[in-house]
Amino acid sequence: MYVITGATGNIGSKIADILLTAGEQVRVISRKREHLQRFVNRGAEAAIGDLTDRAFLVEAFRGATAVFSMIPPGYNAGDFRAYQNEIGENLATAITAAGVKYVVNLSSQGAELAEGTGPILGLRDQEARLNRLAGVNVLHLRPTYFMENLQLNIPLINAKGIAGSAIRGDVKFAMIATRDIAAYAAERLVKRDFAGKGVQDLLGERDLSLAEATAVIGRSIGLANLQYVQFSYGEAERWLREMGIGSDASRLFIEMNRALNEGRFAVNRPRTSENTTTTSIEAFAKTTFAEHFAAAAARKAA
Structure with missing residues (x-):
């Protein structure tokens, strides 16, 4: 039995799909x-409850061969870091109480840094928390910037005909599609070929800048002249709030953007066959981004 937290999210849902397709119990x-x-329609077992409920988590994890563990983003938490710590503590306690022996934990590039990375600090804390669990084999996945983050530009493209954020358009850094994170996580859950506590970087297909990524996306949606614009930190924070992200989370995401602009993480990381994944920005733009862009247009037309 493989237990998936964040099962409705970009990564967890894909892991569940992969495992169910392979005939595994999920x-x-x-x-x-x-x-x-x-x-459930495909044979999965549903555990209905909240990650703030520690007793629920213990029962949800009981009997698990392995657990995919993550702290879902609480975008509207009044104190985002406090929320991360609460969920992280509950996950760690439930893993021990339920007798789980294998955990694939979703962390992030930048989790090696002790300050200045916004929400990534909560994932750093969770790595340390899980590393203290005796007798539990834990593999921390440290993926880079999600290509799916680029979909946050869809309302901006529709409203103003541009893409943008607080991140510099000329800085090349690693980007990854969540489908590749899910594929890697599912394989590790099934094989359980890790012992002790370990870390695995996941860096996507290649490094590229947001200006380059925007050009590829523009061509995929019929906007060959789509431009990327860097906003001030203040402008970007206001845009995040307008999209419904809480003030504390918005502030932390801007701090993370600043760290990326300064090249503090995900930039010039050594690549290997193990940490380089297959989905290119071109493939992502033609499929996932184009599909979401078309869906947004259909909703607007309706």
């Missing part, structure tokens, strides 16, 4: 049953 966690129905 338990998916969510607060709402209707969000899990598509997995």
